[in-house]
Amino acid sequence: MSTEKALDFKGSGRRLLGMLSPYRLLVILALALAVGSVTLSVLAPRLLGEAINLVFDGYESHHGVDFGHVGQIVVVVVALNVGASVCALFQGRLTATMVQRSVLRLREQVQAKLSRLPLSYFDRQSRGEILSRVTNDIDNLQQSVQQTLSQLVTSLLTIVGVLALMFVVSWQLALIALVTVPASAVAMRKIAKRAQPQFIRQWKFTGQLNGHIEEMYTGHALVTAFGQREEALATFTEQNGALYQASSRAQFISGTIQPLMMFMSNLNYVLVAVVGGLLIAGGSLTLGAVTAFIQYSRQFSQPLTQVASMANLLQSSVASAERVFALLDAPEQAPDAAEPVRPAEVRGRVEFDDVSFRYAPDRPLIEHVSLTVEPGHTVAIVGPTGAGKTTLVNLLMRFYEIDSGTILLDGVDTAKMSREELRGLTGMVLQDAWLFGGTIEANIAYGSLGATHEQVVEAAKATYVDRFVRTLPDGYDTVLDDEAANVSAGERQLITIARAFLARPAVLILDEATSSVDTRTEVLLQRAMASLRQGRTSFVIAHRLSTIRDADVILVMENGHIVEQGTHSVLLAAGGAYARLYEAQFAQAMEEVA
Known part of the structure; x- marks a missing residue:
């Protein structure tokens, strides 16, 4: 992915939202709860304005304040706020459920995709880069969408609802409040456009750094043996610095949005307060109406600021989504025949x-x-x-x-x-012995479902694995770590040969299968292989012609x-x-x- 090309924000954003399509009913219910929460919350300032007018008029007329009526209004306002909070709580819960289920399906799709990709794809990509897309990018996607989706919907609905009531209270003040919106929108667009390439660079360098760390960790012994620790550290420092630069620029550029919006919000507040005071003095508006409008002005500015502050999260999530989508869109191997x-x-x-x-x-x-x-x-x-x-x-x-x-x-x-x-x-024994974290018995039985302990031991004896396994404290229950460092290279190769022996395939492929064992063990293996090859077609790739x-x-x-x-x-x-x-x-x- 080019680091200079801007994100296809709209296309990727639509595809990202499309992940929620299987949960349409939950989406509708969450939207209904969001509308209910916003409706209840925006009605409260209007009622408080009426309560202020009651108090003000009572003192002005010298007839006293009708505290009973005021108390009723306060109770209703409290009920509205409680109702808005309850709706927001359930809406957040539903949103979290949808996002988690969508990410679960996305991980399943990625895992299934990896099994359908041709070997040539993995030849072109480093393991660290692929792991970064499968782990870091999906995790970032999950966290970003989780944080922004619920808040974004609520903020947009609040903007619409508050704006409508602002015009109901005073169209003059509403127009004044909207003066700063176009300037804010233009500024946000320019800032977001500059931040997009930096977020792409950030996740690109994250993948490269992960690839380097993974290689240096798995090859730690060779790096040390060849005295390349300083060079490896220099490469790490260079890539870490590149990631730092890209991340800093992305966060700094996006981080300027919120202070800018706060400045616009404060400017809006000053304008509304000044003009509102003049309208009260002229008798065009009541004190309660202006007080309610100031609260609406704050309610209007706050979601605008929240939307702006979510811009960096949205851009980061879409950048990660594009990397995951690029993996999902990679050309697959040709499908099997319809009727194999x-x-x-x-x-x-x-x-x-x-x-x-x-x-x-x-x-x-x-x-x-x-x-x-x-x-x-x-x-x-x-x-x-x-x-x-x-x-x-x-x-x-x-x-x-x-x-x-x-x-x-x-x-x-x-x-x-x-x-x-x-x-x-077919069965394969490769030059690079691959073992997974688990017991020796499980590694031998890998690929032979239902193999009994006796069958595993029989295969181990035939390939001379049993000889060294019995010297281990836990025997066949010895747990190998991820790198199988607790057994020698030759013993690792013997285990993979035992695995192929147990599978008893019709065609056997040995790719330098004895290259990691000593000469004496190799002689024993040749005898075991002769027995294994009985009645089986075998392809043996060898450099030792003997x-x-x-x-x-x-x-x-x-x-x-x-x-x-x-x-x-x-x-x-x-x-x-x-x-x-x-x-x-x-x-x-x-x-x-x-």
């Missing part, structure tokens, strides 16, 4: 038929790849970084949609299958093309790209030994 197809028999036969794919339109990556993998076979994919190895399996999982060609699973086009069905038949010697077929990829394929011995004998990779790794290993 499922393989009649799941065996694990995978075919790539003339598949092409590119991340950017002008930069080809996967070009015309054709490949057939028979059920139960293990396919190893090797090649230099950026050759397209991980992209190939991401296309199989439909994390990205192919540009042309077809990918078949047991004879069925994966594009015609539901993503949930397709991914339910770990894939037993693969049924090895694919060598370069620049998105399969340049060689065959068994380990055949490819070595061919003396091509695979042989060069193997010799390079062998020479490196010899150098390390020497």
